[in-house]
Amino acid sequence: xxxxxxxxxxxxxxxxxxxxxxxxxxxxxxxxxxxxxxxxxxxxxxxxxxxxxxxxxxxxxxxxxxxxxxxxxxxxxxxxxxxxxxxxxxxxxxxxxxxxxxxxxxxxxxxxxxxxxxxxxxxxxxxxxxxxxxxxxxxxxxxxxxxxxxxxxxxxxxxxxxxxxxxxxxxxxxxxxxxxxxxxxxxxxxxxxxxxxxxxxxxxxxxxxxxxxxxxxxxxxxxxxxxxxxxxxxxxxxxxxxxxxxxxxxxxxx
Amino acid sequence: xxxxxxxxxxxxxxxxxxxxxxxxxxxxxxxxxxxxxxxxxxxxxxxxxxxxxxxxxxxxxxxxxxxxxxxxxxxxxxxxxxxxxxxxxxxxxxxxxxxxxxxxxxxxxxxxxxxxxxxxxxxxxxxxxxxxxxxxxxxxxxxxxxxxxxxxxxxxxxxxxxxxxxxxxxxxxxxxxxxxxxxxxxxxxxxxxxxxxxxxxxxxxxxxxxxxxxxxxxxxxxxxxxxxxxxxxxxx
Numbered sequence: 001x002x003x004x005x006x007x008x009x010x011x012x013x014x015x016x017x018x019x020x021x022x023x024x025x026x027x028x029x030x031x032x033x034x035x036x037x038x039x040x041x042x043x044x045x046x047x048x049x050x051x052x053x054x055x056x057x058x059x060x061x062x063x064x065x066x067x068x069x070x071x072x073x074x075x076x077x078x079x080x081x082x083x084x085x086x087x088x089x090x091x092x093x094x095x096x097x098x099x100x101x102x103x104x105x106x107x108x109x110x111x112x113x114x115x116x117x118x119x120x121x122x123x124x125x126x127x128x129x130x131x132x133x134x135x136x137x138x139x140x141x142x143x144x145x146x147x148x149x150x151x152x153x154x155x156x157x158x159x160x161x162x163x164x165x166x167x168x169x170x171x172x173x174x175x176x177x178x179x180x181x182x183x184x185x186x187x188x189x190x191x192x193x194x195x196x197x198x199x200x201x202x203x204x205x206x207x208x209x210x211x212x213x214x215x216x217x218x219x220x221x222x223x224x225x226x227x228x229x230x231x232x233x234x235x236x237x238x239x240x241x242x243x244x245x246x247x248x249x250x251x252x253x254x
Numbered sequence: 255x256x257x258x259x260x261x262x263x264x265x266x267x268x269x270x271x272x273x274x275x276x277x278x279x280x281x282x283x284x285x286x287x288x289x290x291x292x293x294x295x296x297x298x299x300x301x302x303x304x305x306x307x308x309x310x311x312x313x314x315x316x317x318x319x320x321x322x323x324x325x326x327x328x329x330x331x332x333x334x335x336x337x338x339x340x341x342x343x344x345x346x347x348x349x350x351x352x353x354x355x356x357x358x359x360x361x362x363x364x365x366x367x368x369x370x371x372x373x374x375x376x377x378x379x380x381x382x383x384x385x386x387x388x389x390x391x392x393x394x395x396x397x398x399x400x401x402x403x404x405x406x407x408x409x410x411x412x413x414x415x416x417x418x419x420x421x422x423x424x425x426x427x428x429x430x431x432x433x434x435x436x437x438x439x440x441x442x443x444x445x446x447x448x449x450x451x452x453x454x455x456x457x458x459x460x461x462x463x464x465x466x467x468x469x470x471x472x473x474x475x476x477x478x479x480x481x482x483x484x485x486x487x488x489x490x
Contacts, residue, residue: 002353013341070337074347077302077333078354079326253265254304 003085007092017096020056024048024104032112042113045105046200049125050193055157057097057132062153064093065140073254086249090137090242097129120203124196127234131192134241141248164191181216192237195230255280255402255433256301261310263296270296271307272457278435283428285444286437287481288454294437295334298404302331327355330400334407336391338379344390345375357398365393368419384411392420403427405436409443421447441478451477
């Protein structure tokens with residue numbers, strides 16, 4: 001794993017990751033110290049986790065994939081397996097994003113929030129980072145054109161962060177007369193961001209505010225089995241995009 | 255040493271390699287000649303596993319290269335345009351490759367010394383001129399005393415002194431029994447080095463002959479004149 005070392009050093013030299021960690025820390029510390037109660041601060045941090053973290057992960061990772069073209073070309077002409085190169089890039093990138101996230105958001109969370117909620121948010125945020133790095137690797141391999149690849153990444157983020165919610169809400173109102181709570185729950189599981197939001201909100205015990213649907217969410221996602229299932233789904237969101245990108249990369253002409 | 259069987263590669267509608275069959279033997283210095291876009295670089299990249307052909311096989315020392323990448327230990331490659339990670343310094347690139355190759359033998363540092371790379375180890379790849387980048391590529395290609403050298407336009411961009419140093423190095427490798435595959439448009443430069451000529455056009459192999467055979471077939475005294483003669487007479 002000598003390549004992994006070079007990848008991590010290269011990303012650190014980029015300084016974007018360090019700036020990202022500092023920005024996250026600034027936002028979370030100020031969120032907790034400016035709001036008068038911890039729950040409000042927690043909600044601000046939740047929004048950072050659900051919107052900013054995926055956006056930065058997906059954008060930075062996509063650009064990094066394109067900028068690594070030379071590195072990849074250099075290594076492929078030497079005795080290094082292609083899958084090793086791609087995995088090193090992926091793990092290096094994921095590691096950097098997760099560490100910045102934990103340094104930036106994790107530390108204030110552990111200090112200000114109760115441990116259970118903090119841990120849930122840290123795990124969800126780390127998973128979201130890795131998921132969107134995987135999504136970035138997929139869109140980076142699908143197109144040779146950098147602008148197109150970054151465009152696809154932004155569209156995917158927009159879809160998962162904003163459009164998907166709108167879609168679910170739209171269905172909810174359209175079929176409000178029918179008992180559609182369960183299908184809606186299933187639908188939410190199709191977006192990693194929504195899944196994380198539900199997991200964290202349930203943990204914060206404010207699902208009561210969500211009425212009947214909240215009760216059903218609690219029934220399904222509140223149990224241990226539900227949590228395990230949710231994390232397995234999130235893991236799938238890492239594995240599937242990355243494996244597709246790996247297969248594509250092994251067949252790519254350089 | 256390298257056997258190429260029925261190699262075919264298409265880029266969309268363009269056929270870059272069209273059922274190419276070749277047998278490349280040890281100790282030869284082979285010139286790969288042909289007009290721009292005839293598939294020379296694609297052929298080279300296929301041997302290196304950078305381009306994956308649709309059909310056909312490449313057998314390296316009796317082993318299909320699809321099965322095992324270990325054969326790359328025996329290849330030194332100098333690309334036409336060396337592309338290196340921009341933020342890495344020359345020293346880091348050399349260290350990285352040494353690390354990956356993990357070779358037990360002492361490395362060959364003659365080019366490293368003759369090109370005075372040790373004075374520039376701290377320069378970033380981004381800031382290098384085309385010629386200096388080529389010097390780094392050449393150094394890396396020869397560093398591990400490979401049995402096969404693949405040189406894509408090696409002297410393009412090098413100053414005359416650096417080109418002479420490289421040519422001397424190529425001759426040395428040839429005499430020590432390496433297989434050398436070289437592409438160049440400067441036919442006069444190849445004159446005193448090569449023993450065989452491969453001529454390609456539009457992805458097809460036109461001929462693969464020894465230099466003496468080529469000269470006697472065309473009745474010309476140099477490779478350059480023979481090729482020009484062939485192109486003009488359109489017998490090919």
